Amino acid sequence: MPQNTAIHLVRHLDTTPLGPQLFETRQTPLPTVADGQLLVRQTHMSLDPAMLGWMTSDRNSYIAPVELGEVMRSFGYGEVVESHHPDFQAGDRVQGGFGWQEYALVSASEVNAVDPDLPPEMVLSVLALPGLTATQGLLNIGRPQAGETLVVTGAAGSVGSLVGQLGKARGMKVIGIAGSQEKCDWLTHELGFDAAINYKTEAIGEKLDEVAAEGIDVFFENTGGAAQEEVYYRMNAQGRIVVCGLIADYTAATPAPGPNWMQIIKKRLLIQGFTMPDHLHQTGELLQQLLPHVQKGEIKYRAHVIEGLDAAIDGLQLFLTGENQGKLIVKL
Ligand SMILES: NC(=O)c1ccc[n+]([C@@H]2O[C@H](COP(=O)([O-])OP(=O)(O)OC[C@H]3O[C@@H](n4cnc5c(N)ncnc54)[C@H](OP(=O)(O)O)[C@@H]3O)[C@@H](O)[C@H]2O)c1
Structure with missing residues (x-):
């Protein structure tokens, strides 16, 4: 049997x-x-x-x-x-x-x-949770505008890499933060990110001052950890922070303390967390937002x-x- x-x-x-x-x-x-x-x-x-x-x-x-x-x-x-x-x-x-x-x-x-x-790997990497998450988080919560600057953490991951490419497709300047030189090279050489920072070897704040001197308009947060504060204190007025994941805290005994809230008032920031189970009933609409970018060849995975x-x-x-x-x- x-x-x-x-x-x-x-x-x-x-x-x-x-x-x-x-x-x-x-x-x-x-x-x-x-x-x-x-x-x-x-x-x-x-x-x-x-x-x-x-x-x-x-x-x-x-x-x-x-x-x-x-x-x-x-x-x-x-x-x-x-x-x-x-x-x-x-x-x-x-x-x-x-x-x-x-x-x-x-x-x-x-x-x-x-x-x-469609290859099963493509379905699971783009058309399933990662693509739906990137679309809901960046396009519907982050409200990207052409010419704005986007920073994404976990940038070489399945969600982060799609977020950055959607940002590029919408005319943004995109900076990725990731944990190895190989990942950073993939982001800039293959995916067209404007810059990538290796958070394990580079001074994140100094590098952000160099590559995002104009400040940051949208911060797509996938990880938490050391990058969070450095990005947060460089947000522009009316900036949006999309809190998607905090993997640095998932197995930590005590979650990291958050940064000071005064910045939220001074810069009139919008900070919003989201989880995809709330949005799975909108899968059809989300795919309609995502698919044109896939069909135009703007999305690699x-x-x-x-x-x-x-x-x-x-x-x-x-x-x-x-x-x-x-x-x-x-x-x-
Ligand atoms: N809100 C939602 O509904 C939703 C849906 C899907 C995913 N998420 C979240 O989005 C994030 C990315 O998910 P994913 O599926 O795309 O995973 P992923 O980015 O493909 O894999 C996780 C990556 O996180 C990075 N990482 C691990 N520990 C870290 C630390 N202490 N500090 C900084 N980076 C660390 C690693 O990359 P490096 O080599 O760069 O360190 C690792 O490859 C996760 O936090 C996940 O929980 C949320």
């Missing part, structure tokens, strides 16, 4: 350090498909820094934690192997919340059909693919060391 292999969360990250001890791999018979449901064989699974939050027991966040014993939550891409819904048939490509497992039993209303001619379901367990560490080069994807 065919089996499903799944990885379950068995300890929470706030009681146990990140590592294999948080998970258990289990095998179960493939489930029976009921009316309205699909059985999907997942081929590509997205890993996201947000998982570090979902793995804690925090019930005050924007989304409920993964309960102990549940299959670890994730989004992915796969092929329908059995359909009990008239809109889908075996062989269709779909994306949805499939979890860390080979096969997912899902309601047809919970998945989106995908053009089978790179996918960092690791092999095998088990690779997900150690894969999460790559976000914290910065070793992921682009969108982290597990190929099953």
Whole structure:
């Protein structure tokens, strides 16, 4: 009898350090498909820094934690192997919340059909969470104007690299902050960023004074850490700060203190956090904003693919060391 292999969360990250001890791999018979449901064989699974939050027991966040014993939550891409819904048939490509497992039993209303001619890596790197996040954060919250200066942290990551390219496409001057020379070179040589700062080796403030002497209009914050204050104190009047992620704090015992608020009044700053679960019902509109840039060839991506379901367990560490080069994807 065919089996499903799944990885379950068995300890929470706030009681146990990140590592294999948080998970258990289990095998179960493939489930029976009921009316309205699909059985999907997942081929590509997205890993996201947000998982570090979902793995804690925090019930005050924007989304409920993964309960102990549940299959670890994730989004992915796969092929329908059995359909009990008239809109889908075996062989269709779909994306949805499939979890860390080979096969997912899902309601047809919970998945989106995908053009089978698009590479799965492109779907997960651009048209799924990273692209939707970059579009909502930069275009709808950051309200970019041609000629303005944008600084993005985590700039070589899956979200940051799209944010910077959207900024360029909208006529902005774009400065990326990233954690290696290789990433900085990719930003300026391949993606057309105007400048990139290696926050691990360069004096961030001095470099910002050099490459953004005119001040900063939009700050897209993906990381927190040392860059945050340096960018914040260089914001122009009426500047917008889009708070998307603070990965520097995700596994810290105590979150970093914020900068002084006086600047918010003096510069009339708008600071807004956002989380994509609030906006997933707007996926169609967000794709309409993003797709023209993709079709004009203005958006490049790179996918960092690791092999095998088990690779997900150690894969999460790559976000914290910065070793992921682009969108982290597990190929099953
Ligand atoms: N609000 C939302 O709905 C939403 C949706 C998607 C993503 N996000 C957030 O957006 C951020 C980027 O996500 P992503 O999927 O695109 O990941 P990513 O940028 O592809 O990967 C994470 C990167 O963060 C950097 N990093 C790790 N620790 C750091 C530290 N202490 N200080 C500075 N940088 C550090 C590393 O790059 P370096 O080599 O440059 O250090 C690492 O490669 C994350 O914070 C994520 O949680 C939020």
